[in-house]
Structure formats: C-alpha cells, structure tokens
Amino acid sequence: MAAWSPLRVRAFRMLWIGTAATNLGAWMQIVGAQWTLVADMGGEALVALVHTATTLPVLLLAMPTGALADIVNRTRLLIGAQLFIAGVAVMMTVLDATGGLEPGLLLMSTFALGVGAALSAPAIGALIPDLVPRGELVEAAALGAISVNVARAVGPAIAGLIVAVTGATTVFALNAVAALAFVTLLVFGRIGPKGSPTTGNGSRRRSPPVVATCGTPVWCAGSCCGRCCSSCRRP
Secondary structure, eight states: OGGGGGGGSHHHHHHHHHHHHHHHHHHHHHHHHHHIIIIITOOGGGHHHHHHHHHHHHHHHHHHHHHHHHHSOHHHHHHHHHHHHHHHHHHHHHHHHHTOOOHHHHHHHHHHHHHHHHHHHHHHHHHHHHHSOGGGHHHHHHHHHHHHHHHHHHHHHHHHHHHHHHOHHHHHHHHHHHHHHHHHHHHHTTOSOOSSOBOTTSSBOOOOOEEETTSOEEOOSSSOOTTTGGGEEOO
C-alpha cells in the first residue's frame, strides 16, 4: 500500500521503530510519575505538574533546538538526546527503587526528560526528508503521526497494567530501555543522510542559490524548490 511505502526504506523503518519505542516509553513514564506522586507521596495537587514539566521544555526550546538540528549532525544529536533520556530514566529507576525519589526531584527529572524530547523532535523531523524520496514525504509524515498517536493511546494503558502489578519502578526502567533501543537502532541501523551533500560535521550543505526570473535568490536543498521550479535558472 502506498501509505506504508516509506517503510520499505530501511533507514526510515529503523527511525520509525525507534521513534515509536521512545514515544511509548515517554507516555508510560508520565503515568508512572503521576502514580508515584499520588500513591507514594500523597501529591495529588502536583499531578498536573507532570504534564507541565514534560511539555514546557518543548515550548521553551522549540526554536533553539530546531536551529541546532540544522547546524550539527542530526544523527549524533539524536543519539546524544536519547542517551541523556536513558540516563535520567535510569536515575529515576534507582531512586524510586531505593525510596529516594522525592516530589521535587521527580518533577525535575520529568523536566529533564522533556528537554531530551525537545532535542529529539526537530532532529527526527529533519532526518526524514533525507531518508525517503520526496514523493513519499506526505506518507512518511502520516506514519510519524500514527506512531505518536498510537503511543499516546497504548502507552498509558500498558503503564497502568505494569504499575498495578510491579510498581512504577518498572515503568521508569522500561523508558530507559526504550531510549537505549533507539540508540542501538541509530548506531547499527546507520540512520543518516544518504546521497546528499554534507558539510564536514555531517549536516546538509547549502547548495548554490537558485535565482528566480524576478532576480530573487532562493536557497534550495540541491534543486529548485516546488514554488519556483517552473521559473528559475541557475546563475
């Protein structure tokens, strides 16, 4: 089916699986954090702050992390962000298992996980056009949305079952495992730009400017952009 055609590209398939895993781990972690606040700490009033701590970094860091994804090697940025998420999740696992995860520390750790997500999102979005043909970008974006929405629907349900049986510690540990699994796919799946001009640090190199018939330079990624294909020329 055409809707699933981007999954035929191995690099995109690895990226999609890794993204699905880390999204699932993130939603499971949210449930685990909320459960911990209510059941173990009596912090019912703080439950809403879990979502705030998760999403606030994305709001605050959207522009700088987007710019960073255009400057540095995106695959390395994504690996670093996922290793950071895994480290925070491991710390939460150990602290929760030993009884040292206080409400303030829990919210700070959740904020740190949000920072990792804020670093990951633009790198993932910027990698997709490098991995799939231009004609399949719409389908690739739709598959990304499916991954996010399925994780949002399934993650809390799975986390609820796990927390009820073994406690939130297991959920925090699974979040670390999901992030490390993503790193493994990035490293051994060799996910990165292929067949595109790059700079020394692995980011995409700007091509020479395309000059439209009106004389305005238009920066394009290796060829004319869709808006000026019918009326542009190279100098």
